Amino acid sequence: MNILPTEIPDVLIIEPRIFGDDRGFFFESYNERAFADKAGITAHFVQDNHSRSCQNVLRGLHYQIQQSQGKLVRAIVGTIFDVAVDIxxxxxxxxxxxxxxxSAENKRMLWVPAGFAHGFLVLSDYAEVLYKTTDYYAPQHERCILWNDPDLAIDWPLTAAPILSAKDEGGQLFKSAEIYS
Incomplete structure (x- = not known):
């Protein structure tokens, strides 16, 4: 696998080694030993999540203030613009x-460690996203930062108004959100 650093050293883009031929392809989406040896990711994953969303759905920016979750994110159908915010x-x-x-085509994964807010925008007609988490979902600790917070100024590649959940519409401004110390 190939590990691509980002501007935030703790967040990594992971490109798996793909074995393909005229029959299709094969790759290891997760191998504990390889992730530890090559990427320094020693996280213990406890939950797998799967979401399906249509184009222009924007999910996020989500995090849990307690039971903080590291996430290993990948798309198995479609394309997403994935975002991690250091909080x-x-x-x-x-x-x-x-x-x-x-995307399903580039087969990249994003490692988002605990301590980050996470969100994504669906760019294709629809997308299916899988992500492994390092702690269990705890709705009582879930928080949301407003996706279009002016202080963060995330450059979402929007072609239309995003489709948001009520929770995401009601996200907190970054300057007033509960954050990690």
Whole structure:
């Protein structure tokens, strides 16, 4: 696998080694030993999630203030614009974000460690996204930062108004959101 660093050193883009021929393809989407040896990711994953969304659906920016989740994100259908925002007050990259195009075609994965808010925008007609998490879903600890927060100024590649859940419409401004110390 190929590990691509991002502007935020803790967030990594992972390109798996693809074995393909006229029959199709094969790749390891996760191998604990390889992730530890090549990417330094020693996280223990406890839950797999699968979402399907139509074009222009924007999910995020989500995090859990307790039971913080690291996420290994990939798209198995379609294309997404994936975003991670550093919300660790003590971090030198606090308040910074990175983005990555993840698709079924490029088979890239994004490692989003605990301490980050995460969101994505569906660019294709629809997308199916799988992500492994390092802690269990805890709705009582779930928080949401407003996707279009002016202080973050995320450059979402929107071609129309995003389709949002009520939770995402009601996200907190970054400057008033509960964050990690």
């Amino acid at each position: 660790r007050k003590s971090s030198p990259t606090f308040g910074q974000w990175i983005s990555c195009l993840i």
